[in-house]
Amino acid sequence: MTVVILLGPPGAGKGTQASRIAERLGIPAISTGDIFRANMAEGTEIGKQAQAYMDRGEFVPDSVTNAMVKARLAAPDAAGGFLLDGYPRSVEQAHVLRDMLLDLGKPIDVVLEIQVDEDEVVARMLKRAQEQHRTDDTEPVMRHRLEVYHQQTLPVATYYVDQDLLEVVDGSGSIDEVTARIFAILDSVAKN
Secondary structure: OOEEEEEOOOOOOHHHHHHHHHHHHOOOEEEHHHHHHHHHHHOOHHHHHHHHHHHOOOOOOHHHHHHHHHHHHOOHHHOOOEEEEOOOOOHHHHHHHHHHHHHHOOOOOEEEEEEOOHHHHHHHHHHHHHHOOOOOOOHHHHHHHHHHHHHHHHHHHHHHHHOOOEEEEEOOOOHHHHHHHHHHHHHHHHHO
């Protein structure tokens, strides 16, 4: 298995599951947040562009995000495959990713969407905000983020359903229970 895409709302446990999946498959877990931070820390031209948007409180446009992702997927550690967490966030990005992967000669093996009850996600995020002393993470803010996620990502999930690539994962329960469900799906996909 070489290309895995991980979808799910904020607080669904994507970061935790991404590292477990990546370790099991022996591929890097690539998150757009990590790509942004690395480019900004290294002071790359594209990192400076992203920083300028973020400093103004604006979303980083697709032109910048897509360029960062393309550069990251071309890195030597991604030659054997990778897991994408947080990308694509729109159908437009999914089309760009499709073209990038065609250029790399890598098909998508599976798209995993972790689904969790909204109240459970909000409870998890409130707990995390309290533990990390993040005062900006209030319940109304979190519910708005979930709303935005559903508006943006539902079309992406549908896009991958239409390609028979999407597998839904029940994200409720313990971390180990969710990991077990994901590994069962990966084993099933690997056999086909």
